[in-house]
Amino acid sequence: MLTEKYPSEIQAIFAKYPVKRSAVMPLLYLAQREEGYITKENMQEIANLLDLDVTEVAGIVGFYTMFHDEKAGKYRMQVCTDLPCALRGADAFLEALCDNLGIRVGETTPDGLITLEEVKCLGGCHRAPLFQIQEGDMVAFHENMTVEKTMELVEALRKSVNSSPRAATA
Amino acid sequence: MIVELARGLWTTLRALIFEKKVTVQYPEEKKPVKQRFRGRHYLDRYENGLEKCIGCSLCAAACPSDAIFVESAENTDEARYSPGERYASTYEINMLRCIYCGFCEDACPTEAIKMGDNYELSFTDRRQAIYTKEMLLVPVPPGGKPTPQVTPPGVYTRSVPEMKDPVD
Amino acid sequence: MAKLINLKINGKPVSVPEGTMVVDAAKKAGIDIPVFCYHPKMEPVAMCRQCLVEIGRPVIDRATGQPVLEENGQPKLQFGPKLETSCSTPVSEGMVVITDSEKARAGQREILELLLTSHPLDCPVCDKGGECPLQNLTMKFGPKESRFLYDEKHHAEKHFPLGDLIFLDRERCIQCARCVRFQSDIAGEPVLGFSQRGRHTEIVTYSDPGFDSVFSGNTTDICPVGALTTADFRFGARPWELKSSASICSQCPVGCNVTFNVRREVKAGGGYVIKRAMPRQNEQVNEIWMCDKGRFAGYQYTEADSRLKLDSPELDQALSQAAVKLAESASQAVFLAGGRLSNEDFYTLKQFATRLGAKAYLYTRHGGGEYTTRYGLAPGSNLGNLGKGDTVLVVASDLYHEAPLWYLRLKAAAKRGATLIVANARATKLDEFATFVIRYSYGDEVETVKSLSSKEKVGEAIKNTHHLVIFYGADGLGLTGTTALAQACADLFTSLPVSQTAPKANNGLIGVWSTPNQQGALEMGFAPCADLAAELKDKTVYILAADPAGDDPTLAEALKGAKAVIAQDILETETTRLANIVLPAAAYTEREGTFTSGERRVQRFYPAVPARPGTKADFALIAELAKRCGIDLEGRSALLVMNQIVANEPAFSGITYAKLAEVTEQWPIIGRSDLFYGGTGYENKQGLGVTLSLTPGVSPQGRDKQATLLSPSPAAKEMRGEGLRPKEDELLAVPITKLYDNGTTVAPAKLLAAHIARFDGVFVNPATAKKYGLENGSQARVSLNGVTYSASVLLDESISTGVVLIPRSFGIPLAEPAFVLLTALEPAQEA
Numbered sequence A: 001m002l003t004e005k006y007p008s009e010i011q012a013i014f015a016k017y018p019v020k021r022s023a024v025m026p027l028l029y030l031a032q033r034e035e036g037y038i039t040k041e042n043m044q045e046i047a048n049l050l051d052l053d054v055t056e057v058a059g060i061v062g063f064y065t066m067f068h069d070e071k072a073g074k075y076r077m078q079v080c081t082d083l084p085c086a087l088r089g090a091d092a093f094l095e096a097l098c099d100n101l102g103i104r105v106g107e108t109t110p111d112g113l114i115t116l117e118e119v120k121c122l123g124g125c126h127r128a129p130l131f132q133i134q135e136g137d138m139v140a141f142h143e144n145m146t147v148e149k150t151m152e153l154v155e156a157l158r159k160s161v162n163s164s165p166r167a168a169t170a
Numbered sequence B: 001m002i003v004e005l006a007r008g009l010w011t012t013l014r015a016l017i018f019e020k021k022v023t024v025q026y027p028e029e030k031k032p033v034k035q036r037f038r039g040r041h042y043l044d045r046y047e048n049g050l051e052k053c054i055g056c057s058l059c060a061a062a063c064p065s066d067a068i069f070v071e072s073a074e075n076t077d078e079a080r081y082s083p084g085e086r087y088a089s090t091y092e093i094n095m096l097r098c099i100y101c102g103f104c105e106d107a108c109p110t111e112a113i114k115m116g117d118n119y120e121l122s123f124t125d126r127r128q129a130i131y132t133k134e135m136l137l138v139p140v141p142p143g144g145k146p147t148p149q150v151t152p153p154g155v156y157t158r159s160v161p162e163m164k165d166p167v168d
Numbered sequence C: 001m002a003k004l005i006n007l008k009i010n011g012k013p014v015s016v017p018e019g020t021m022v023v024d025a026a027k028k029a030g031i032d033i034p035v036f037c038y039h040p041k042m043e044p045v046a047m048c049r050q051c052l053v054e055i056g057r058p059v060i061d062r063a064t065g066q067p068v069l070e071e072n073g074q075p076k077l078q079f080g081p082k083l084e085t086s087c088s089t090p091v092s093e094g095m096v097v098i099t100d101s102e103k104a105r106a107g108q109r110e111i112l113e114l115l116l117t118s119h120p121l122d123c124p125v126c127d128k129g130g131e132c133p134l135q136n137l138t139m140k141f142g143p144k145e146s147r148f149l150y151d152e153k154h155h156a157e158k159h160f161p162l163g164d165l166i167f168l169d170r171e172r173c174i175q176c177a178r179c180v181r182f183q184s185d186i187a188g189e190p191v192l193g194f195s196q197r198g199r200h201t202e203i204v205t206y207s208d209p210g211f212d213s214v215f216s217g218n219t220t221d222i223c224p225v226g227a228l229t230t231a232d233f234r235f236g237a238r239p240w241e242l243k244s245s246a247s248i249c250s251q252c253p254v255g256c257n258v259t260f261n262v263r264r265e266v267k268a269g270g271g272y273v274i275k276r277a278m279p280r281q282n283e284q285v286n287e288i289w290m291c292d293k294g295r296f297a298g299y300q301y302t303e304a305d306s307r308l309k310l311d312s313p314e315l316d317q318a319l320s321q322a323a324v325k326l327a328e329s330a331s332q333a334v335f336l337a338g339g340r341l342s343n344e345d346f347y348t349l350k351q352f353a354t355r356l357g358a359k360a361y362l363y364t365r366h367g368g369g370e371y372t373t374r375y376g377l378a379p380g381s382n383l384g385n386l387g388k389g390d391t392v393l394v395v396a397s398d399l400y401h402e403a404p405l406w407y408l409r410l411k412a413a414a415k416r417g418a419t420l421i422v423a424n425a426r427a428t429k430l431d432e433f434a435t436f437v438i439r440y441s442y443g444d445e446v447e448t449v450k451s452l453s454s455k456e457k458v459g460e461a462i463k464n465t466h467h468l469v470i471f472y473g474a475d476g477l478g479l480t481g482t483t484a485l486a487q488a489c490a491d492l493f494t495s496l497p498v499s500q501t502a503p504k505a506n507n508g509l510i511g512v513w514s515t516p517n518q519q520g521a522l523e524m525g526f527a528p529c530a531d532l533a534a535e536l537k538d539k540t541v542y543i544l545a546a547d548p549a550g551d552d553p554t555l556a557e558a559l560k561g562a563k564a565v566i567a568q569d570i571l572e573t574e575t576t577r578l579a580n581i582v583l584p585a586a587a588y589t590e591r592e593g594t595f596t597s598g599e600r601r602v603q604r605f606y607p608a609v610p611a612r613p614g615t616k617a618d619f620a621l622i623a624e625l626a627k628r629c630g631i632d633l634e635g636r637s638a639l640l641v642m643n644q645i646v647a648n649e650p651a652f653s654g655i656t657y658a659k660l661a662e663v664t665e666q667w668p669i670i671g672r673s674d675l676f677y678g679g680t681g682y683e684n685k686q687g688l689g690v691t692l693s694l695t696p697g698v699s700p701q702g703r704d705k706q707a708t709l710l711s712p713s714p715a716a717k718e719m720r721g722e723g724l725r726p727k728e729d730e731l732l733a734v735p736i737t738k739l740y741d742n743g744t745t746v747a748p749a750k751l752l753a754a755h756i757a758r759f760d761g762v763f764v765n766p767a768t769a770k771k772y773g774l775e776n777g778s779q780a781r782v783s784l785n786g787v788t789y790s791a792s793v794l795l796d797e798s799i800s801t802g803v804v805l806i807p808r809s810f811g812i813p814l815a816e817p818a819f820v821l822l823t824a825l826e827p828a829q830e831a
Helices: A007-016 A020-033 A040-050 A054-063 A083-087 A090-101 A147-163 B002-017 B058-062 B103-107 C022-028 C102-117 C133-141 C178-186 C216-222 C292-297 C312-332 C343-356 C369-375 C404-415 C429-433 C445-454 C456-463 C479-495 C518-523 C532-536 C553-560 C574-578 C618-628 C638-648 C700-710 C750-757 C766-771
Strands: A075-080 A114-119 A131-135 A138-142 B041-043 B068-074 B086-094 B113-115 C004-009 C012-017 C052-058 C077-079 C096-098 C166-168 C193-195 C202-204 C228-230 C243-248 C257-264 C272-279 C333-338 C359-363 C391-395 C419-424 C436-439 C468-472 C508-511 C540-544 C564-569 C581-584 C593-596 C601-605 C731-736 C762-764 C779-784 C787-795 C803-807 C818-824
Touching: A007 A020, A020 A040, A020 A054, A040 A054, A054 C193, A054 C202, A075 A090, A083 A090, A090 A114, A090 A147, A131 A147, A138 A147, B058 B068, B058 B103, B103 B113, C004 C022, C012 C022, C022 C096, C052 C102, C102 C133, C166 C216, C178 C216, C216 C228, C216 C272, C216 C292, C243 C272, C243 C601, C272 C292, C292 C750, C312 C333, C312 C343, C312 C540, C312 C564, C312 C581, C312 C618, C333 C343, C333 C532, C343 C359, C343 C518, C343 C593, C343 C618, C343 C638, C359 C518, C359 C532, C369 C479, C369 C508, C369 C518, C391 C404, C391 C445, C391 C456, C391 C479, C404 C419, C404 C429, C419 C429, C419 C445, C419 C456, C436 C456, C445 C456, C445 C479, C468 C479, C479 C508, C518 C593, C532 C553, C540 C618, C553 C574, C564 C574, C564 C618, C593 C638, C762 C766, C766 C787
Parallel strands: A075 A114, C004 C096, C333 C359, C333 C540, C391 C419, C391 C468, C419 C436, C468 C508, C540 C564, C564 C581, C731 C803, C762 C787
Antiparallel strands: A075 A131, A131 A138, B041 B113, B068 B086, C004 C012, C052 C077, C052 C096, C166 C228, C193 C202, C243 C257, C257 C272, C593 C601, C731 C818, C762 C803, C779 C787, C779 C818
């Protein structure tokens, strides 16, 4: 239960907003803090707290790329394949990336390092192919990417994780 | 007068002796039908034995003499009759009503109903003229399985065969 | 009246009220602009971009504020550089709209081309195929060829049950959000939403159970593609094969106008069967909506396996035997009729009872009819007209469960600015939209109503209102309770200034009955019996469309003590099982007749399917019985009976079948060839019905006299709230009504089984449950009036501790609130 876990923080969030439902995003971040994703129970609880329907909360989680409803590896690699990106080769890039990582979209590498996700619009059409890497609250954009450069980055991440578990993403 | 008579007889004799016979000893002997002949319908199957008919009722809609009656039901992977979600649970053609125009064949999106070669339809009762699905379905092709089949999930998801881009 | 705006659409001059959207203005002028996301019942969102048109506005000289004129004297027009969405553009003075120029057509065509790139085109297997807006618009406005590759078509999940009633095909969805907006804006149950974005956008529901709404079926009507389809009609038929028949829903007193679609089926031996129920537009009753109970249980019971039937000679024999018994008993006969009968049946029964000298009662637990007939709604009433300055009071009724369409209408009225006062002992769904919520303890209903006008804000709202509509229900009330409550409501109404100008439309008292035609019976003077069990002893009892034995074991006992029991019904019930003679009646789907709704609107239903062999319409059976008793009654046709009703029943004067079948044009226009505009609901061609007039000529005394002609109505006893207040360690059991009950007319709906099961149990507060060592779903012993029942416990935080809610019809007979004992059923010994 979030109310039991973070009573003071929830109070603080509520204090910020004159309209209760506006607090939905900060509460979702709170729910995501520990596990890196939001469980259905947490969505229900937030819905109850804000007098919303759980579907409305889930819709917000689904819409934003930085809310997650499934457990993932240490890093989430989110590749945009929306129309402009696709025109700049994002589809082929994603496919090649899958082959190189040995996983399909939505899967996690066996070592638990990378979860590959396909998303729509990260707002960087002119520098596609691009992706963002998320680790906890940290987000890093990687633009004008090639498969080679990406695999180098993955190797770097793997090394940094092996040497120090608290390494930053970028 | 004799001359005219002889000329007439000659015509008869010529036909009898020299010309090829056109009479066919039906039913002992049958003439092959033309390629585009429209005979009694049959319901086709895919090679694996699944029925092509998806119970869409478009043949019934196209039929100018209202001879076709279709009722459909839902496929499951445990009991699959046709690819996709829908199959014909009842399919009947009233052969007395049918005018063999072939519109049903044209309307069919899966080429399930086809008009065959059989023209030998006779009934002693009006009810016999109603051909049921069992009577219309072709036998299961070699290597295929009879319907309903148990199929793996996620394979037969499409009722209408995938459309391809036209190739010029 | 809003200001009228003049504009030209495709050269045609149009005048519409200010604030009208261009698409609606065009519709009024008979010009169709293609739309997908726009729906006339909802706010525009302009998501689909299908309604693109060219719009020009007169150029205004800023200095003078006058339109700039061209050389030829015409106002100079400025067209936008791009096309505009006509669904979200309000009209303005002098506007010029062009919907069919090459530019506008190109815009419309290309949107369709784009939509079709992610549409599977599996029309042959799609239930919407044939009545599909996307199909129709593609034919009319679409491109002949697509420039996109077939191979790159978007593929998604095709068979996704959102709940057990509605299926979603994600591939077919075009993301118009009509369903999402219907659920959140109109139904007030936002259980559908969008997830993801871009081409990944999909409809999701996270409610438990999925798509948890009682209006879910309506989303399939307004879905412009085959993405949402109902489970009952899944692959049931192609729309063009269906014939339609107008009817009235028989599940509650709202009287929703419906259309039954029928076709011939093998399962009926080639005969006609009903394939689906669809709403039929009546803006004064149900607009274009209907609830899931009406859709998925509305006609299903008429096709149940337990339908009664007799061969012709058997029926003849049964009628003769019954007639002998009735003729013998004469004044010792008691007639008991349920509110499922039509007006024609009630009238024939009344004539029979009067001529025979028998007593006739209405079988109901919901009293107060003498007030709703006197202070009911008058002609011209339309809940859709309630708005600012009007007040609606709902007492002791959970409208969401008892009459979902009234819930929708009141929710909308509150949104338009009407003051909605909801008074109930427990939280109900309508509270969310109420201006004032009043809580009382069970037993205090009458006191609460009496004290309303002395309350500060509430009192002001009901005193200063232009119109006042009072709904009273039977939430936690029995016959005496509802009668007393009705009297209190009537007293309140008559004491207010608003009643003095009566009879004014949209003013008065509405009983939230449990049957479709209780109001009709009441208008003819039928009344319930105060002590039914005693009344039945040693009598010959003729029961019609009611199941007292199934409802209450004490009544079953009483029936066993009767001299003879003649039961007339369409389905086998407990009562028909213990009856000496059973007469099989035709269902309302198989015959003609009229129902009187709670709003006193008489509406006609027509036969959808032929009567089953071995059954007859109720009025025909009654007339046949009467004939054999030597009484000549009209039983040839419903129309002839109605002619007599009109002649002899003052309340019905002036009504004819022809008048009931009259229609006037309704707005928005739906259900014609333009399915894309309003959905697949049906246009009303068969009648809007007529509201009964309140006859000032008949004095209240006169009416009462008429009522006593049949039977005395139970005296309204003064209720004492204190008596019902549970003390420590006491639990008060109160009867309530849930939407999906286990009654004769709902239980046969197989699709609703899981929904019905959700209400099978007793509802208690979690704290109460804890106190008695109970959990959600655990079995408990309920001891009531010396009898013990076992039931599962269902938790509900919104009810107060000390109260056990017992849904009616689930096997625990509870007529009036009573104290109960609740004990946990010991869990089975583990081996």
